[in-house]
Amino acid sequence: MNSREIINAIVRDKECPERMGLFEHWWEDTQGAWESEGFPKGVDLVDYYNFDIRPITGCFNQTAAILDQWEVVEETEDTIVSINGWGAKLRHWKHKSGPPEHIGFELTNDDIWREKYRPHLLDLDIRRFGDIEQVKADFDKFMATDKWCCYNNILITEIMRASMGDIVMLESMYLNPAWIKDFCDVVTNMLIVHYEYLFDKIGVPDGMFIYEDMGYTYGPIMSPELQREFIFPYHKRLIDFVHSYDIPFVMHSCGKIRPYLQSIFESGVDCLQVLEAKAGQHVAEFASAVDNKMAFMGNLNIVAYETNDRAELENEILPKLEAVRTNRIPYVFHSDHSIPRSVKPETYEYSLELFRRHGHY
């Protein structure tokens, strides 16, 4: 079976084919750090490590300011302060990875939303895609390979976080629920209209891979009741739309999201990634809770990778692969987030050796 067939069997059909799937994410600065220590320069990691999944395109500009998504307002040797397309001021590192500092948000109430941002999100605007010819060329090039190709983007929780920040988002669910629901409704429709265009004009990929952080290490960011009321309906609407094209939906969320599992399952998510082990989550427990009717990707504790100790890595990986095999869990081998620069290439490659030896059903 080739990569496309393997991932379709796992993610779309929730089956256990001849082997588990293989994929990984990297922090932005990891490859550069590896290269400075002798790793081959400029390689495509999907090809280099022969991953099964290839993110291809679809991460279009989903902000209200379509053209000027990032305006740099301050720059130092180490950091850059920019204003995103929602008027939010964020400080990022220039040379390393990590979440940004939230300096300030303009979108703090529904008056600003209605007057300044909402009107720009109501219609299809193909400028969001940038160079559409290039998007088409990338799509055709990668779909001709045997990799499982996916469109990716962020979803409403991430879009709210980027536009109004966590505090306004979470407080407003209590203080101004109508605004938050209108925001989610408008943004979900905007995503659907633009994906409809991509599917019709560019092509239908093998699946969707959407990033939607809903948890932190110790718990979900909101109660399961709030998630059900404010997030679930919009997830379901988008996933129903994606399923109408007969393709599966992979959703990433950091943190402890076990309390949302039933809601995530009911929304139609086909594969849940990344199951942070640091948050006390285990792939076998998740799979059992949904009777193996959902696929899973991840759950290999990055802290074990960071020890750069083979025995630690074996202790983390082997029992989980055994649980996946024994319980017949549709599964894609992946760390529980992304590979940081502190993991040595030989450590990561040893994890792949373990996968090759033990990653079959």
Add this chain to the structure above:
Amino acid sequence: MEEILTQIALCIERGKINLESPYPPDMKGQPGADELTKQAIEQEIAPGKILSDALVPGMQVVGEKFAKGEVYIPDLLMSAKAMNASMEHLKPFFESGEVKTRGVFIIGTVQGDLHDIGKNLVGMVVKGGGWEVIDLGVDVSTEKFIGALDQNPGAAVGLSALLTTTMPNMENIVKSIKEKYPDTKVIIGGAPINESYAEKIGADAYYPDPQGAVNFLNSTV
């Protein structure tokens, strides 16, 4: 007198800010922490008593529920908003020295790390625990922490790190603080941190939730 303090504590716990606030729905149309604190002061209840018998217990209840996973971040935020509404009325008494905080807590995200949400939540709850909170922000150097301690002798310190790559900076900061001010209590927290790491780097405590930090700080005074 006790009744109004109980009412204020309930408003803080439930996140009822003021009369206009629609949240929580079952308290709609009722006065909130704002009006009730003003009323308590007008009734000449000692501001220190309002702080210790209403604000602090209210925040403590919600902090403990959060630690147990019974309430979530939005609930904590609403409680902090209600507490801030009360604090506005108490501010003049803090400024005049009539009301004293339990101590000073200096908090910051360690150098190399820009993440601030966890730190801000801890700051809110510690403030609600009756402490003065000095927030040094994110990407805070050792020198800045030491400088803040120079200015606030006897203060406790809280360090936050989200990234495993910045944990070594946390260790360096703890070491420098303990070298210059060995009696300073240092609490650490953040996604990759645990108790054994706290022990390893010489920090006094690690807590996965803000109320744990408050309880620890209260035990030191």
